[in-house]
Amino acid sequence: MLPIKRLLLTTLILGLPLPALAATESIVLGMGCFWGAEKRLSEIPGVLDVESGYAGGDAPRVGYRDVLDLEKRIQRGKSDARNHAEVVKVTFDPAQVSLERVLIGFWENHDPTQGDRQGNDVGSNYRSAIYWETEAQRQVAFATRDTYQAALTTAGYGPITTEIAPLRHYNRAEDYHQDYLTKNPDGYCGLVSTQVAYPGQPAKPVAERLVASALNRERQLIVFEAEDCRFCEQFRAEVLDDWSSPVPVVSTLKAQPPAGWRLEKTLFATPTMVLFEDGREVSRYTGYKGDKDRFWAWLGFQILTPEQQRIAFEQGTERAFTGSHLDEKRPGVFVDPITGAPLFRSDTKFDSRTGWPSFFNPLPGALTYHEDRSRGMRRTEVRSASSGIHLGHVFDDGPPPTGKRYCINGNVLSFVPDGH
Template sequence: MNQQTKMSQNANYPFVVLGMGCFWGAEKRMLSLAGVVDVESGYANGEIDASYEAILAHERKRRMGLSELKNHVEVVKVWFDPAKTTLEQVLAQFWESHNPTQGDRQGNDVGSNYRSAIFTATEQDLPIAEASRKTYQQALDTAGFSQITTDITLLMSYTPAETYHQRYLQKNPNGYCGLGGTGVAYPSSQAFRPYPEWTLVIYGQQTAFAEDQFCNEVLKHYPLPFELRWQESASPLTLQLEQKGRPSAEFADPFSPPYTEFWRWLGHYLLTEEQHYIAFSQGTERPFCGPYLTEKRRGWFLDPLSGVPLFHSDTKFDSGTGWPSFFDVVADAVTLVKDRSHGMIRTEVRSASTGIHLGHVFEDGPAPTHLRYCINGQVLLFKHDV
């Protein structure tokens, strides 16, 4: 898709522009939210010409007292579908994904170009943004954090970032993210908790939680379908899974990408034996026997461990094969792998977040993609749109 076609499609949706530190991690974080149509890294609301090098040079001038011109903020422009999400829900993801109390910095990134900001497209959106700040401040007050420093104003100028910045972490999976939230949930966000009896307790020092790669790439990044609780401890980072408040299992290592051992460990407790076999041993459920085959409600089909949206009901169709089928997938939600098992050559579909096996994709689906994602219902969760 060329840039002109992309801009034309996005013009049909409302947007908000958000500054939350380095835009590489912010772009990936916001794109993972259900209902977000597209994101773009850029620069906003400064008083100089906008380019990456110019902004860094200008920030150095400001520190030396050589200029008082306002610098641009590294931002992500977030387009969203109002039929599938709301501005407040988008802002809930924004508040939870960074620390908005740090002034002109975010984590290790220091400078006014990294300040927290919400730039709205219309005057009508400003009260929603202000109300969301008040809501989140109350939650931060309870947790002992200081005052929010986020700049909330109308969008006055915006320039897309250079091509190499766009989808940076998709192109460079081990690249720098830089985001570190407070661990405080946005109060009005309605968390989806299909495993209500399970809680994952994180033991360690608060500074480790803010800086640890695993915490930032998994625990803070994914909309996990179970409760999380932080417990301050002098010990190295350790996870403990509790069932109905009673310890069931502990996980200490390894915490390194792609975190396969963690997901397998978690799946051992949250998934049934058959679900675990399908997810981690490339199994297949019997046709016409799995869940969601006749599910017709509007909603999202999620990864059962990370909670990441994989498919929307708008793309579901009756293929007559006996497995839930979809003609499209949420952007960047799955990976495709050549499968030569059972004497066949097929394309396996795996969840990009957890690596679990979902099913296969074939080229005999309906328009507009003509694809058929043939998925095991056992390894899906369904979240109904309210």
């Protein structure tokens, strides 16, 4: 997609006739947050430029802060002024793409039945809107609305709430809002489409709502994702793809939990990881930017006992001969209690007679090592590489072949027997 100025410069450099640029058309559309609208509509072949802006309000001149401040006053009942909507001005070449096709992209890429909101963004400034400049545009806007309404009704959606009105008081948005998701690929986009195809267009893959009977009602982690969500992809690659935690996990593109389950509040970003117990939200972790340790710590505080938390997150130590697994001798693997990642095999465990489970060798890459000068001593602390939790210390008084003694708090180990 070439912005108009760049297209003009390219035309001059190539010596193309300027009249070829005159046959362009523009229409102003509101789809909620203009960052996502700009990205989605710029991908339509034949669209030459998509500019973020504000339109449809009473004030002739506004900026981003003006729109936000007025919306706050409206919500508090302190103003009855008509606010501007976040919009995009779509400029296209009618020789390459029709207005109808542009509006099909508009209808399919957001939910036009939500009133003064779009996805997780709430307020009249996020309303769905088509602001036309010619009678021909008005006719196409209403015709495509009626066609898409029939498809939505068949799919079980309510009436379209899109405002279709003459364009007034259009203001270009600030420079930092232009091409926002191109400049900030990790930025938030709150657009959630209905996934209903416009009649005559290829059917869209539909994300099915999770079925409660297929989940663990006692304790279940649900990851709410979105299309075109770079952080969702990062979380999947860094956490979900190797998931072995004892907490069952499932992902969904739907913003709703299974029927009969309850979210405590609306989702506002993706990915959002919500922990449910007995079908009710008990905690959530919103957003992800490569902060694995923070995510695992959040989950750990939900599933570990207070004593386990004290050891794992406060470098605590259980009293000698009181921890778990001291006498565990079955073939198997000791794992991180949060991530389920393997730490030690039982055939490396030995009786150190110290009162703590002891091992002479960890599994490759299972631990990280840290200098510890607490309590007037100089020791080497060991933590789980997968979750970062404190496990214990390593000393140089162990048996052959390593000569090491990994002195570990049994209460922050889980044991998985071979064959399970």
